[in-house]
Amino acid sequence: xxxxTQNDLLKLTRWDTPTICNGLEIICPExxxxxxTTEPLVCLDPSLPSVIGYARTATIRAAVPSTGNESDDKTxxxxxxxxxxxxxxxxxxxxxxxPSIVVIEDLDSTPGxxxxxxxxxxxxxxxxxxxxxVTNGSMRDLPxxxxxFQLLAGQVGPSHAYxxxxxxxxTVTVNNMTVSDADIIHMDQHxxxxxxxxxVTELPGAIELITRREAVIISAAQSEGFSFETxxxxxxxxxxxx
Numbered sequence: 644x645x646x647x648t649q650n651d652l653l654k655l656t657r658w659d660t661p662t663i664c665n666g667l668e669i670i671c672p673e674x675x676x677x678x679x680t681t682e683p684l685v686c687l688d689p690s691l692p693s694v695i696g697y698a699r700t701a702t703i704r705a706a707v708p709s710t711g712n713e714s715d716d717k718t719x720x721x722x723x724x725x726x727x728x729x730x731x732x733x734x735x736x737x738x739x740x741x742p743s744i745v746v747i748e749d750l751d752s753t754p755g756x757x758x759x760x761x762x763x764x765x766x767x768x769x770x771x772x773x774x775x776x777v778t779n780g781s782m783r784d785l786p787x788x789x790x791x792f793q794l795l796a797g798q799v800g801p802s803h804a805y806x807x808x809x810x811x812x813x814t815v816t817v818n819n820m821t822v823s824d825a826d827i828i829h830m831d832q833h834x835x836x837x838x839x840x841x842x843v844t845e846l847p848g849a850i851e852l853i854t855r856r857e858a859v860i861i862s863a864a865q866s867e868g869f870s871f872e873t874x875x876x877x878x879x880x881x882x883x884x885x
Contacts, residue, residue, distance in 0.1 A: 645840035652827070654847055655838070656693050660831045663693075663838065666849040670842045680777065680795075680834035682818040687785060687794035693831035694774040694793055695838070696744035698822045699730040700815045703780060704750050705757025705806035716807060723811045728771040742774040744828040744835075748815035749780035755797045757804025762787035765794065777828070777835045779817045780806075795830060856881040 655663060660679075668675050701723060709716050730743030745768060749755060760776060761784035768776065768789075775793030781800040788794065797818070814823045820835060822828065827838040838846070863869060863877035 645843065647840065647843040651843050652695055655695050655829060655843070658850055659693050660829050660833045660836055662850055662853075663829045663846065664836050665853050666846040667836070667838070667842060669849040669853070670845045671839060674839070678820065679836035680818040680820045684777070684779075684795040684797060684818060684834060685782070685799055686832040687782065687788055687792070687796070689832040691791065691793045691831070693829060694742070694744065695827065695829045696742040696774050697730060698824060698826040698828050698837075699727050699743045699745050699773065699811075700813055700822055700824050701745070701747045701811035702750050702809040702813060702815060703747055703759050703806055704809055705755075705759070705780070705804045706751045706753065708805045709807040719808050723808055724767065724771065726811055727768060727773060730772060742772050744830060745773050745776040745778075746815055746817055746820075746822045746828065746835075747776060747778040747780060748817050749778060749797070750809060754779045755781035755800055757781065757802055757806040758783040758800050759803070759806045760788075760794055760796060761803070762789075765789040765792045768792065775830060777817050777820070777830055793830065795832075795835060852884070856884045859884070 664679055711719070727743065727745065747759060758781040760778065760780070760782040765788040769792045777795045779797040781798045782794055782796040783800055783803070785799065812824050814821065820837065822837060827840060827843070829836050829838050859881040860877045863873050866873070
């Protein structure tokens with residue numbers, strides 16, 4: 644099992660999600676084509692910094708009414724909220740005390756028909772320790788969402804329609820990112836990525852290397868008299884940085 648501290652996780656919020664993806668390409672190149680969202684998502688608040696947390700997962704539907712009875716649906720939702728509340732206080736010493744990120748897959752053939760996320764649920768989830776959510780479903784009540792709660796959704800819509808929970812704690816896939824309960828999720832306005840536990844402590848070093856290499860190229864590109872020859876020389880210099 645990979646060993647890391649809460650501070651190791653929080654360090655990763657210094658960088659945006661694209662930079663985290665860049666670092667993962669060096670540490671675990673086999674993940675270059677999976678583990679992150681690959682389709683556009685609407686960001687609730689692009690000004691918010693990146694966040695990191697442990698995944699709490701669920702599935703929903705909204706186009707048709709629930710097939711369960713009202714009592715069972717209420718019990719399922721209460722059990723779900725309890726699951727969210729425990730997301731940042733589980734028995735694992737690595738999870739204990741760290742916020743969660745909710746990942747919800749809308750199972751409808753046309754995801755986003757009805758919004759699970761709005762003023763009420765953003766405030767409830769923030770109060771229960773969640774930092775944000777990634778979903779292929781829709782969101783609404785944008786001006787009234789809980790301050791500081793980040794939300795990436797497939798679209799914006801006006802109604803919740805028949806939105807209801809189907810299950811929670813299961814493996815879900817949102818915009819080609821497959822997530823299981825307690826996976827580490829890094830997200831910002833660009834999208835989200837699953838961070839393997841073994842990469843947590845290695846990412847800062849990999850990102851520092853990338854930053855030094857890119858600085859050589861960017862500095863050359865911003866200099867007076869920049870030309871193809873200058874570019875070729877800076878690319879060669881950057882490649883020599885290890």
